[in-house]
Amino acid sequence: MRLFWEQGYEKTSMQELVSHMGIHKGSMYDTFGDKQSLYHKSLKRYSEMLDQSVMQLMADTRSAKEAITVLFETTIHQKEELPNGCFIVNTAVELAKHDAEAIEMVHLRWSHTEKLIHDLIVRGQQSGEFSMSLNAEGLSYYLLNALIGLRVMVKTISDKEKLKQIVEMNLSVLERSD
Template identity: 65%
Template sequence: MARTKEFNEDAVLLKSIQLFWEQGYEKTTMQDLVSHMEIHKGSLYDTFGDKHSLYIRALKRYSDMFEQSIKRRMADTCSAKEAIRLLFEIAIHQREDIPQGCFIVNTAVELSRHDAEARECVRQDWARLEGIIRDLIVDGKNAGEFVETLDVDHLACFLNNALIGLRVMVKTINDREKLNHIVEMNMSLLK
């Protein structure tokens, strides 16, 4: 008869996200994971597979949580422009209890050149975010917030790229005034 798990699978997965986000994939050992997740090594392997499988699962969970979080926060906005600004503000106003920057961006930098599965997770995440931005631009155009001549696809791609760049910058720049100026420059494209 199979043993029942003595831990909440999602709770320990969230712990793995925190550790991978702080340390990266390469630096994180299985012993680090066992200690941080507070589960036995056998349970880790039985539930999540090897380190790489756990990492990919953590990356997908993070991506889903981030998308749900931004959609919840955007639901309280009054306009498409305000929602787009919120995306930029989320990137620069990090909580102190989470690592700086973005787990997806960290993965792109660390693994995407030699890990096809990680690269595909990053690509999917960025495509989803670009789609959210694109939909907001369309909504803004339909509501008369933005001029009709805006090229929706090109602008969504540009703003997504700017947002990804901003997520990299927050890892090393603490100058909020500079970061806010970057946000304002990007928002100025939305007329």
Template identity: 50%
Template sequence: MARSKEFDVDTVLLKAMRLFWSQGYEKTSMKDLVETMGVHKRSMYDTFGDKHALFMQAMERYHETVGATVKARIQDAACPKQAIRAIFDMTIHAGDVRPEGCMIVNTACELSLLDPEAAAKVNNYFAKTEELLRELIEQGQAAGEISKKRDAAQLSQYLFNALTGLRVLVKTTKDKQKLENIIEMTLAVLN
């Protein structure tokens, strides 16, 4: 007779996600995971597989969680230009409620050259972000609030690159004014 789970899978996956996000893949030990998740090692393996499989699931959960937040911020924005600004603002104004930076960018820096599966997920998530920016730029150009003098695809590549850099920089500085200045200069390209 199969035993029922003595823990909520979503809750413990969220705990694992936060730990990986905070420490990275390599620095996070199985002992760290067991202690943080509050589950027995055997239960963790039975539910999630090995450490790598758990990490892949944690990355997916991160993408879903952040994606839902981004979607809500975009819907709350009055116009596409404000929606783009909201995406950038999220990067510098959420450190008090989550680890600094972006788990996907952290993974790109840590594992992309070593782990083809992680690299594929990172590239997929990056492509989705760049596509979202392109869609918002096109909407803003159609509405006349974003200049049409630059190609939307090239602008989205530029903005995505700047956003990725900002996601790294928030891990190294607490100077919010500096980060705000960077956002202002970056988004000036939309005028």
């Protein structure tokens, strides 16, 4: 997964995968199938890890806005040992026209995140934290788009303060205006 995440699908050779995993080429094919199957399994594993991580971080939040903020801030403050950016976003950019199964997995991941954001907005509206006048559906689309953009930006911008200001500006749409 890490090799695909760092290099992308096209730039990762079977030989690199075999060497990186420390197995024989025959074992690779017997265990994982072809390169594309291994990529899909890696993408599925990444998605599962992302779910675990997000749910664990959000479990400690006290409000809907805090949960949404955590979702954005974890993008900025990735663990040092992980590659920059998001494997899902990388897949969307690299394979959008070439791999229908990978793109379906990307869309499922984004739909899942969009629903999470939507549900948090509705929860915030029900608790009085957010205005009832907010369009929860439209706002979930907007915030997902902002989150994806942020995941692209962290690949090339190391200025954490700038990224934090971007998050604050995006989340300002949640402020009560009534």
